[in-house]
Amino acid sequence: MNINSTVISGFQALNDLSYLLRGKKQALLVTDKNIEGIPAVQRLTAQLQQQMGSLCIINTVPPEPSQHDVASIVAALPGSDIDLVIGVGGGSVLDVAKLLSILCVAGAPTLDALLAGEKPQTRTPSLLIPTTAGTGSEATPNAILAIPEKETKVGIITPVMLPDYVALIPELTTSMPPHIASSTGIDALCHLIECFTATVSNPVSDNYALIGMKKLFTSLETTIAEPDNLEARLNMLWASYYGGASIAHAGTHLVHAMSYPLGGKYHLPHGVANAILLAPCMRFVRPAAVSKFAQAYDLLPNVDTSLDEEAKSHALVEYFAALVKRLKLPASLEELGIGPDHLPYLVEAALDVQRLMKNVPMKVGADDVRNVYLTLFPALSH
Template structure:
C-alpha cells in the first residue's frame, strides 16, 4: 500500500499550516474536550479560524467512539460539503476524522453502515492529521476503528482512501499527556511494531518500518513517561508511533489486538491498557516460532546481552515486556480491570471472531490457547 502523505515534523511546525489552507475553503476541525483546553492546541485552532472564513469545529469526540457516535456527529454538521478536514487529537479523534473526510463531502459514495458492511469509499476531501498522543499511529494507517455496542466488539473500516494528505508530528502537543496515558499509548505503538514484525504476512517493507520504529521506541518510551518536557524524546516517540501505523499499512497486527478488542468493545478498557496486559503473554505464545525475529528486536535494547543465543534473546525480550509494563505502572491482570473470570467464555468467543487479525498469528491458535492466555491474566 502506497503511503503518499506529506509529513511535517518538529517544534512549532504547526505554523506551516498557513501554506495548506485557502481562506475560501470550508474547513471541518475535529478534536475532543481534553485537547481544546491545551494552550498549544487552542492557539492552533484560533489560527485556523483566522486563516479560513468558514470553520466548523467538533470538539467532543468521545474516547473509543462507536458507530452511533459518528452518526450523531454527522447529524450535527451544518452542511456536508467540506473542502478540508483537520483532525487534532489521539487515535479516536483521528479515526473519526478519517471517516468524516469520506462521509462529510458532497456526493459521498457510501454511508457509514455501508462502510461497516465492507463497501469501500472511493473519494474524500483533503485531510490533515495531527496526533497528540504517540501510540495509535492512526495518521499512517488506512484503518478507522469503531466500537459496535450491539455486538460488544470493534470493527475496522480499511481503505487507502482514508490515508491523509498531510501529517504533522508536533512534540509540544504531547507534553501534557499524563504519565499513564504516555505509557499506555506508547505500549500501543510497541504492540503495532512488534506484531507487524512477527506477523505471518510481514514483508521487507513492513519489517523496515517496524525495526525503525522499534529502535526509536525502545530507547525513549520510559524517558517520555519520566520526563514529560523532553521534546527530543517526544518527537522520537511520535515517529515510532507513525512507523507503527506505516507497518500496519503494509503488514498487520495479530494476537494482542485480536484479544484486546473484546476488552475495549464490552468493558471500554482504553486500547493501550488492553494491549499492555496482553503484550507479554501473547509474545510468549509465539516465542518459539518467532525466536529469530524476537532476537533481532532484543538486540535493539540498550541493555541487550548480545552473547545470548536467539532463543535466549527471545526469552529475555518477553521478560523485558513483562517488566516494562509493570514498571510503567500499567495494569497486568484482568482482576485489576474488574473483569470477572465468569466472562471468560465471552472473551474467548469474541477474540476468535476477530479473524481479520487471528489469521495473521504466526502459529496456529486454538480455543484452548486463547482460553489459557486469558486465564493467565487472573
C-alpha cells in the same frame, strides 16, 4: 499500499502550516474538549479562524467511539461544502476525522455502507495531528469503531482514508498524563512487534517496525521520566507513526484480537488492554518468531550480545513484562474487576476477530486463547 502523506515534524511545526490552508474556504476541525484546551491547539484554532472563510469545530469525539457517535456527528455537519478536514487528538479523534473526510463528500457511501464493506472512491483533503504517541492512526488506512450491540470493535479499512498531510509536533504531547503516555506507548509497541511477526509481514513493514522499535525502546521511558523532553517526545511520535505505517503494510495479530473484546464489552482503554496482553501473547507466539524476537532484542539499550537467538527471544518477552510493570500499567484482569467467569465470552469474541487472528504466526485454537487469558487471572494460573 503506498503512504503518500506529506509529513511535517518538529518543535513549533504548527507555525509552518499556514501554506496548507491557502485556497481553502471551509474547514472542519475534529477534536475533543480536553485537546481543545491545549494552548498550542488554541493557537491553531485561532490561525484557522483567521485564514479560513469558515471553520466548523466538532469537539464531541468520545474515547473509543461507536458507530452511533459518528452517526450523530455526521448528522450535525454543516450543509455547505467542506474542503479540508483537520483531526487534532488521539487515535479516536483521528479515526473519526478520517471517516468524516469520506462521509462529508457528496454522494459518498453512508456509514452503514462502510461498515458493511463498501469501498469509497474519494475523500475531502485532510490533515492529521496526533496528540498522543501510540495509535499511529495518522499512518493507517483503518478507522476502529465500537459496536455496542455486539460488544466488540470493527475496523473500516480503505487506503482512501490515508491523509494528505500529517504534522508530528512534540509539544502537543506534553500534556498527556503519565498513565496515558504509558498505555499509548505500549499500544505503539504492540503495533510494531505484532506487524514485525505477522504472517503478512514483508520487507517494507519490517523496515518500518525495526526503525520504530529502535526509537521506542530508547524514548518511551524517558518521556515518562522527563515529560518536557521534546526530543524523546518527537521520537515517540515517529515510533507511533512507524507503527501505523507497519499496520498499513502488514497487520497486527494476537494482542489486538484478544484486546478488542476487552474494549468492546468492558470499555478498557485500548492501550491498557494491549498492555495486559502484550507479554502473555508474545510468550505464546515466541516459538514461531525466535529469529525476529532476537532482532528486536538487539535494538534494546544495554543488551547482552553473548546470548543466542533462543535466549534473546525469551529475554525480549521478559523485557515486555518488566516494561509494563515499570510503567505501572495493570498486569491482570482481576485488578480491573473482570472475573474468570467471563472467560467463555472472551475466548469466543477473540476468535471471532478473524481479520487479525489469521495474521498470528502459528495456529491458534480456543484452548490456546483460553490459556493466554488464564494468565491474566493469577489466582487461577498458579
